Amino acid sequence: MTKRISLTQHLIEQQRLHNKIPSELRLLIEVVGRACKSISHAVGKGALGEVLGSAGSENVQGEVQKKLDVISNEILLEANEWGGHLAGMASEEMETIHPIPNRYPKGEYLLMFDPLDGSSNIDVNVSIGTIFSVLKAPDGMTTPSEKDFLQPGTKQVAAGYAVYGPQTVLVLTTGDGVHCFTLDREMGAWVLTQRDMQIPADTKEFAINASNARHWYPPVKRYVDEVLAGSTGPRGKDFNMRWIASMVADVHRILNRGGVFMYPADAREPDKAGKLRLMYEANPMAFIVEQAGGAATNGDQRILDIQPEKLHQRVAVFLGSKNEVERVTSYHKE
Numbered sequence: 001m002t003k004r005i006s007l008t009q010h011l012i013e014q015q016r017l018h019n020k021i022p023s024e025l026r027l028l029i030e031v032v033g034r035a036c037k038s039i040s041h042a043v044g045k046g047a048l049g050e051v052l053g054s055a056g057s058e059n060v061q062g063e064v065q066k067k068l069d070v071i072s073n074e075i076l077l078e079a080n081e082w083g084g085h086l087a088g089m090a091s092e093e094m095e096t097i098h099p100i101p102n103r104y105p106k107g108e109y110l111l112m113f114d115p116l117d118g119s120s121n122i123d124v125n126v127s128i129g130t131i132f133s134v135l136k137a138p139d140g141m142t143t144p145s146e147k148d149f150l151q152p153g154t155k156q157v158a159a160g161y162a163v164y165g166p167q168t169v170l171v172l173t174t175g176d177g178v179h180c181f182t183l184d185r186e187m188g189a190w191v192l193t194q195r196d197m198q199i200p201a202d203t204k205e206f207a208i209n210a211s212n213a214r215h216w217y218p219p220v221k222r223y224v225d226e227v228l229a230g231s232t233g234p235r236g237k238d239f240n241m242r243w244i245a246s247m248v249a250d251v252h253r254i255l256n257r258g259g260v261f262m263y264p265a266d267a268r269e270p271d272k273a274g275k276l277r278l279m280y281e282a283n284p285m286a287f288i289v290e291q292a293g294g295a296a297t298n299g300d301q302r303i304l305d306i307q308p309e310k311l312h313q314r315v316a317v318f319l320g321s322k323n324e325v326e327r328v329t330s331y332h333k334e
């Protein structure tokens with residue numbers, strides 16, 4: 001029988017044998033992993049848990065909150081509040097940051113998350129997930145303010161996502177490759193199932209919400225026109241398209257078999273900077289994708305190099321197989 005390694009064991013090995021992560025970070029990641037198990041459980045109950053449908057509220061970006069968005073946010077806040085590893089948290093579902101209350105010990109990390117990504121898929125039983133990013137709090141900081149979170153993605157010390165799909169998986173990087181853990185539902189444990197995930201540099205698969213095509217800028221239109229032209233077009237090969245409308249699920253497919261994911265800026269409002277948020281969607285995914293040998297840009301620069309200006313800042317995203325990301329990025333520069 002193959003020897004099974006749990007998330008705890010994997011992290012202890014990273015800490016003890018390779019001296020790659022401090023014990024505080026290991027414990028923090030384990031708490032996030034535990035929270036994701038609870039979210040997976042809530043998601044899995046569906047109609048039986050009376051967790052489907054709208055919560056009757058809006059988040060800071062004016063989006064309707066689903067009950068499970070709110071429940072997942074609370075699970076993450078509660079799980080991480082008292083552990084002593086964090087100075088503060090920020091979430092897609094909260095207007096501003098959540099410093100650790102004074103009744104609990106404080107730690108040196110900052111945690112950001114999108115508690116339940118792919119909200120439009122919740123009620124229709126399509127894969128959804130949690131995305132998270134961990135930063136070090138600035139030296140000497142006592143109580144964090146919003147600006148302490150505004151660090152470029154290169155400063156992330158860990159990032160990951162969980163997908164609540166046919167299987168529940170947790171994909172994680174601490175800057176030493178990308179590893180995937182599957183939730184053993186009987187044991188309640190995360191088990192290492194893929195080590196060192198690698199994204200092939202070339203692909204024949206792309207992902208974009210084509211219903212926005214009329215708003216696209218010329219570089220995106222050119223790239224998509226060329227792949228749609230197939231084997232007789234300039235690319236000389238046929239491409240397949242997939243769009244799940246859950247970034248976690250689209251990125252997970254790309255980590256497993258390659259592909260390029262695009263959520264571009266477009267000509268709306270008057271210059272829509274894309275839909276996805278830099279701090280808790282694009283940055284953690286860019287860190288993971290780069291660690292797996294892929295690339296991630298906003299069409300102009302590497303996502304991880306962007307200096308954030310606002311907590312809920314939006315950003316255009318092109319990520320996945322390196323050669324395709326480089327191609328679509330180069331079209332923006334012509």
Ligand code: AHM
Pocket residue numbers: 063092114116117118119120209245246247248263275276
């Ligand atoms: P959410 O965080 O409100 O769920 O929005 C993010 C999601 C991504 O998971 C996905 O890639 C995108 O929105 C889908 O957008 P669209 O509705 O345009 O297909």
Ligand code: MG
Pocket residue numbers: 092114116117118281
């Ligand atoms: Mg999201």
